Amino acid sequence: MKQLFASVLEIAAEEDASISDEVLRASADLARVLQPDGKRELPMMKKFRFQLLYAWMVEHVAPCRVADIGGGKGLMAYLLQQSRWQASVIDPVNQALPAKYKDLATGKQVHIDPSASVPRLDHPFIAEMATDFDLLIALHAHGCNILMIDAAAEHRRRVILLPCCIIDEPLIPTAGVHWLQCVADYAKSRGFTVEPFRLNFKGQNIGLYLVPQ
Numbered sequence: 001m002k003q004l005f006a007s008v009l010e011i012a013a014e015e016d017a018s019i020s021d022e023v024l025r026a027s028a029d030l031a032r033v034l035q036p037d038g039k040r041e042l043p044m045m046k047k048f049r050f051q052l053l054y055a056w057m058v059e060h061v062a063p064c065r066v067a068d069i070g071g072g073k074g075l076m077a078y079l080l081q082q083s084r085w086q087a088s089v090i091d092p093v094n095q096a097l098p099a100k101y102k103d104l105a106t107g108k109q110v111h112i113d114p115s116a117s118v119p120r121l122d123h124p125f126i127a128e129m130a131t132d133f134d135l136l137i138a139l140h141a142h143g144c145n146i147l148m149i150d151a152a153a154e155h156r157r158r159v160i161l162l163p164c165c166i167i168d169e170p171l172i173p174t175a176g177v178h179w180l181q182c183v184a185d186y187a188k189s190r191g192f193t194v195e196p197f198r199l200n201f202k203g204q205n206i207g208l209y210l211v212p213q
Ligand SMILES: C[S@@+](CC[C@H](N)C(=O)[O-])C[C@H]1O[C@@H](n2cnc3c(N)ncnc32)[C@H](O)[C@@H]1O
Pocket: 069, 070, 071, 072, 073, 090, 091, 092, 093, 123, 124, 125, 138, 139, 140, 141, 142, 143, 144
Protein backbone atom coordinates (compact mmCIF):
# COMPACT_ATOMS: atom_id res chain seq x y z
CA MET A 1 0.00 0.00 0.00
CA LYS A 2 2.84 2.35 1.01
CA GLN A 3 4.54 1.60 -2.31
CA LEU A 4 1.35 2.37 -4.28
CA PHE A 5 0.92 5.68 -2.41
CA ALA A 6 4.56 6.60 -3.09
CA SER A 7 4.22 5.90 -6.80
CA VAL A 8 0.96 7.89 -7.03
CA LEU A 9 2.77 10.83 -5.41
CA GLU A 10 5.66 10.40 -7.82
CA ILE A 11 3.30 10.47 -10.82
CA ALA A 12 1.50 13.46 -9.32
CA ALA A 13 4.70 15.45 -8.84
CA GLU A 14 5.75 14.64 -12.37
CA GLU A 15 2.36 15.58 -13.83
CA ASP A 16 2.30 18.89 -11.92
CA ALA A 17 5.45 20.10 -13.68
CA SER A 18 5.47 21.75 -17.08
CA ILE A 19 4.92 19.39 -19.98
CA SER A 20 7.80 18.74 -22.36
CA ASP A 21 7.57 19.75 -26.01
CA GLU A 22 8.21 16.08 -26.85
CA VAL A 23 4.98 15.03 -25.12
CA LEU A 24 3.11 17.87 -26.84
CA ARG A 25 4.50 17.02 -30.27
CA ALA A 26 3.28 13.42 -29.89
CA SER A 27 -0.32 14.58 -29.45
CA ALA A 28 -2.55 15.71 -32.33
CA ASP A 29 -4.58 17.80 -29.84
CA LEU A 30 -1.81 19.36 -27.77
CA ALA A 31 0.78 19.96 -30.52
CA ARG A 32 -1.33 22.97 -31.54
CA VAL A 33 0.17 24.99 -28.67
CA LEU A 34 3.69 24.65 -30.13
CA GLN A 35 5.08 27.50 -32.22
CA PRO A 36 5.87 26.35 -35.81
CA ASP A 37 9.52 27.46 -35.42
CA GLY A 38 9.85 25.71 -32.04
CA LYS A 39 10.42 29.02 -30.21
CA ARG A 40 8.36 30.52 -27.44
CA GLU A 41 6.93 33.98 -28.02
CA LEU A 42 7.79 35.32 -24.57
CA PRO A 43 10.17 34.28 -21.79
CA MET A 44 8.37 32.30 -19.10
CA MET A 45 7.36 34.24 -16.01
CA LYS A 46 7.71 32.64 -12.61
CA LYS A 47 4.17 33.34 -11.49
CA PHE A 48 1.16 35.53 -12.32
CA ARG A 49 -0.94 32.62 -13.55
CA PHE A 50 -4.18 34.38 -12.58
CA GLN A 51 -3.33 37.54 -14.51
CA LEU A 52 -2.20 35.49 -17.54
CA LEU A 53 -5.33 33.32 -17.63
CA TYR A 54 -7.47 36.42 -17.11
CA ALA A 55 -5.77 38.13 -20.08
CA TRP A 56 -6.29 35.03 -22.26
CA MET A 57 -9.97 34.87 -21.32
CA VAL A 58 -10.61 38.55 -22.00
CA GLU A 59 -9.04 38.14 -25.44
CA HIS A 60 -10.74 34.85 -26.42
CA VAL A 61 -14.09 34.61 -24.62
CA ALA A 62 -17.02 37.04 -24.38
CA PRO A 63 -17.99 38.05 -20.82
CA CYS A 64 -20.46 35.62 -19.27
CA ARG A 65 -21.44 33.99 -15.97
CA VAL A 66 -18.28 32.20 -14.84
CA ALA A 67 -17.41 30.04 -11.82
CA ASP A 68 -13.80 29.55 -10.78
CA ILE A 69 -13.82 26.05 -9.25
CA GLY A 70 -11.10 25.67 -6.62
CA GLY A 71 -10.62 29.42 -6.98
CA GLY A 72 -8.68 29.82 -3.71
CA LYS A 73 -8.44 33.47 -2.69
CA GLY A 74 -10.56 34.60 -5.62
CA LEU A 75 -8.11 36.77 -7.56
CA MET A 76 -9.26 35.35 -10.93
CA ALA A 77 -12.89 36.12 -10.12
CA TYR A 78 -11.92 39.60 -8.90
CA LEU A 79 -10.01 40.39 -12.11
CA LEU A 80 -12.88 39.13 -14.27
CA GLN A 81 -15.36 41.23 -12.31
CA GLN A 82 -13.26 44.31 -13.13
CA SER A 83 -13.93 43.49 -16.83
CA ARG A 84 -17.68 43.16 -16.18
CA TRP A 85 -17.87 39.35 -16.07
CA GLN A 86 -20.27 37.83 -13.51
CA ALA A 87 -17.62 35.83 -11.68
CA SER A 88 -17.91 33.61 -8.59
CA VAL A 89 -15.65 31.24 -6.69
CA ILE A 90 -16.63 27.69 -5.74
CA ASP A 91 -14.17 26.37 -3.16
CA PRO A 92 -14.80 24.65 0.19
CA VAL A 93 -12.02 26.68 1.83
CA ASN A 94 -13.02 30.30 2.33
CA GLN A 95 -10.08 32.67 1.92
CA ALA A 96 -9.94 36.45 1.74
CA LEU A 97 -8.92 38.22 -1.46
CA PRO A 98 -5.20 39.09 -1.61
CA ALA A 99 -4.30 42.62 -0.53
CA LYS A 100 -2.66 43.41 -3.89
CA TYR A 101 -1.59 41.99 -7.22
CA LYS A 102 0.68 42.99 -10.08
CA ASP A 103 -0.97 44.48 -13.17
CA LEU A 104 1.06 42.95 -16.01
CA ALA A 105 0.05 45.66 -18.49
CA THR A 106 1.48 48.50 -16.38
CA GLY A 107 3.96 46.51 -14.24
CA LYS A 108 2.48 48.22 -11.18
CA GLN A 109 1.16 46.77 -7.93
CA VAL A 110 -2.58 47.30 -7.58
CA HIS A 111 -4.09 47.39 -4.09
CA ILE A 112 -7.43 45.67 -3.56
CA ASP A 113 -9.85 47.55 -1.33
CA PRO A 114 -10.01 45.57 1.97
CA SER A 115 -13.82 45.76 1.80
CA ALA A 116 -13.93 44.19 -1.71
CA SER A 117 -15.24 40.65 -2.12
CA VAL A 118 -16.31 38.20 -4.79
CA PRO A 119 -19.38 35.92 -4.62
CA ARG A 120 -18.32 32.58 -3.13
CA LEU A 121 -19.87 29.17 -2.57
CA ASP A 122 -17.84 27.62 0.26
CA HIS A 123 -18.65 24.09 -0.81
CA PRO A 124 -17.02 21.32 -2.87
CA PHE A 125 -18.15 21.52 -6.50
CA ILE A 126 -21.13 19.36 -7.44
CA ALA A 127 -22.64 18.95 -10.92
CA GLU A 128 -25.89 20.85 -10.18
CA MET A 129 -23.87 24.03 -9.51
CA ALA A 130 -23.04 24.20 -13.24
CA THR A 131 -26.62 25.25 -14.05
CA ASP A 132 -26.01 28.78 -12.69
CA PHE A 133 -23.03 29.47 -14.97
CA ASP A 134 -22.14 29.62 -18.68
CA LEU A 135 -18.48 28.77 -18.16
CA LEU A 136 -16.60 26.76 -15.52
CA ILE A 137 -12.89 27.33 -15.02
CA ALA A 138 -10.37 25.38 -12.97
CA LEU A 139 -6.77 26.49 -12.59
CA HIS A 140 -4.77 23.69 -10.95
CA ALA A 141 -7.90 22.49 -9.14
CA HIS A 142 -6.92 18.90 -8.49
CA GLY A 143 -9.70 16.38 -8.03
CA CYS A 144 -12.27 18.47 -9.93
CA ASN A 145 -11.36 18.09 -13.62
CA ILE A 146 -13.33 14.97 -14.58
CA LEU A 147 -16.26 16.00 -12.39
CA MET A 148 -16.38 19.37 -14.17
CA ILE A 149 -16.31 17.75 -17.61
CA ASP A 150 -19.19 15.45 -16.61
CA ALA A 151 -21.18 18.36 -15.15
CA ALA A 152 -20.57 20.55 -18.21
CA ALA A 153 -21.51 17.70 -20.57
CA GLU A 154 -24.77 17.14 -18.68
CA HIS A 155 -25.71 20.83 -18.65
CA ARG A 156 -24.02 21.85 -21.95
CA ARG A 157 -21.64 24.39 -20.41
CA ARG A 158 -18.18 25.48 -21.56
CA VAL A 159 -15.08 24.69 -19.49
CA ILE A 160 -11.52 26.00 -19.21
CA LEU A 161 -9.21 23.55 -17.46
CA LEU A 162 -5.54 23.82 -16.54
CA PRO A 163 -5.27 20.38 -14.97
CA CYS A 164 -2.28 19.81 -12.71
CA CYS A 165 -2.11 16.38 -11.09
CA ILE A 166 -4.25 13.25 -11.03
CA ILE A 167 -4.69 13.18 -7.23
CA ASP A 168 -8.34 12.51 -6.30
CA GLU A 169 -9.39 12.12 -9.94
CA PRO A 170 -11.49 9.06 -10.91
CA LEU A 171 -9.52 8.28 -14.11
CA ILE A 172 -6.09 6.70 -14.35
CA PRO A 173 -4.34 7.26 -17.71
CA THR A 174 -3.27 4.15 -19.57
CA ALA A 175 0.49 3.55 -19.59
CA GLY A 176 2.36 6.05 -21.76
CA VAL A 177 -0.56 8.52 -21.94
CA HIS A 178 0.05 11.87 -20.25
CA TRP A 179 -2.60 13.02 -17.77
CA LEU A 180 -3.35 16.13 -19.85
CA GLN A 181 -3.94 14.00 -22.94
CA CYS A 182 -6.15 11.72 -20.86
CA VAL A 183 -8.27 14.75 -19.85
CA ALA A 184 -8.46 15.94 -23.48
CA ASP A 185 -9.49 12.45 -24.68
CA TYR A 186 -12.13 12.22 -21.97
CA ALA A 187 -13.53 15.66 -22.91
CA LYS A 188 -13.77 14.59 -26.57
CA SER A 189 -15.52 11.36 -25.55
CA ARG A 190 -18.09 13.52 -23.70
CA GLY A 191 -18.80 15.58 -26.83
CA PHE A 192 -16.53 18.63 -26.45
CA THR A 193 -14.23 20.23 -28.97
CA VAL A 194 -10.84 20.80 -27.35
CA GLU A 195 -8.89 24.01 -27.96
CA PRO A 196 -5.49 23.87 -26.22
CA PHE A 197 -3.57 27.03 -25.32
CA ARG A 198 -0.36 27.81 -23.44
CA LEU A 199 0.27 30.63 -20.96
CA ASN A 200 3.64 32.15 -20.10
CA PHE A 201 4.16 30.98 -16.55
CA LYS A 202 6.36 28.22 -15.16
CA GLY A 203 4.70 24.92 -14.24
CA GLN A 204 1.69 23.26 -15.84
CA ASN A 205 0.70 26.14 -18.10
CA ILE A 206 -1.35 24.41 -20.79
CA GLY A 207 -5.07 25.06 -20.79
CA LEU A 208 -7.91 23.23 -22.53
CA TYR A 209 -10.90 25.29 -23.66
CA LEU A 210 -13.78 22.82 -23.97
CA VAL A 211 -16.86 23.77 -25.96
CA PRO A 212 -19.87 21.43 -26.24
CA GLN A 213 -20.49 20.41 -29.87
C1 LIG B 1 -4.03 23.69 -5.72
S1 LIG B 1 -5.27 24.78 -5.12
C2 LIG B 1 -5.46 25.87 -6.50
C3 LIG B 1 -6.03 27.18 -6.10
C4 LIG B 1 -6.01 28.26 -7.22
N1 LIG B 1 -6.86 27.91 -8.33
C5 LIG B 1 -4.59 28.50 -7.66
O1 LIG B 1 -4.27 28.28 -8.83
O2 LIG B 1 -3.80 28.91 -6.80
C6 LIG B 1 -6.72 23.77 -5.21
C7 LIG B 1 -7.96 24.45 -4.67
O3 LIG B 1 -9.07 23.58 -4.88
C8 LIG B 1 -9.92 23.62 -3.77
N2 LIG B 1 -10.73 22.39 -3.79
C9 LIG B 1 -10.37 21.17 -3.34
N3 LIG B 1 -11.38 20.30 -3.55
C10 LIG B 1 -12.38 21.00 -4.15
C11 LIG B 1 -13.69 20.67 -4.62
N4 LIG B 1 -14.16 19.42 -4.52
N5 LIG B 1 -14.45 21.64 -5.17
C12 LIG B 1 -13.98 22.90 -5.29
N6 LIG B 1 -12.74 23.28 -4.87
C13 LIG B 1 -11.97 22.34 -4.31
C14 LIG B 1 -8.98 23.78 -2.59
O4 LIG B 1 -9.63 24.30 -1.45
C15 LIG B 1 -7.94 24.73 -3.17
O5 LIG B 1 -8.28 26.09 -2.95
